[in-house]
Amino acid sequence: MPSSDDVPHLLQTVIDTPAPRELAEFYRSLLGLRYRDGDAPDADESEQPEWLVLTADDGTRRLAFQLAPDLPRPQWPTGSPPQMLHLDLTVDSTAALEQQRARALRLGAAVLNDRSADVDEPLIVFADPSGHPFCIFVAPRTASRSLCDQGRSRERR
Secondary structure: OOOOOOOOOOOOEEEEEOOHHHHHHHHHHHHOOEEOOOOOOOOOOOOOOOEEEEEOOOOOEEEEEEEOOOOOOOEOOOOOOEOOOOEEEEEOOHHHHHHHHHHHHHHOOEEEEEEOOOOOOOEEEEEOOOOOEEEEEEOOOOOOOOHHHHOOOOOOO
């Protein structure tokens, strides 16, 4: 196993968006994250910030949002421009999946594909407010692998 000096460390995932504040607010609310010191909304904020960071409670960086004013809205599952990344989020049960569906929709997400009745892997694909797809699926914490780890070919997520 390489030592910690032998490999780089992932600091955060950066999402390009024409609206960093709106997208940061969406994910902050959805995932229970907080703004990095100095990045919280300012009452005098009249322009989109160029860069925002969300952290876990312990200060660990999780997501960053970079201003990309001319970024076209991604198209999923096919189209141009295609998705360039998506986030996989998990819950422990189908009841929790339905609860998170309601939360995501209230926060501004849109459902792109609803496979919540799939007996093998209940799953919903959403678009965030900037159009980036993300999945919420049932994967009990005790499971070591989900079907998404096994190169599913049934359909693109």
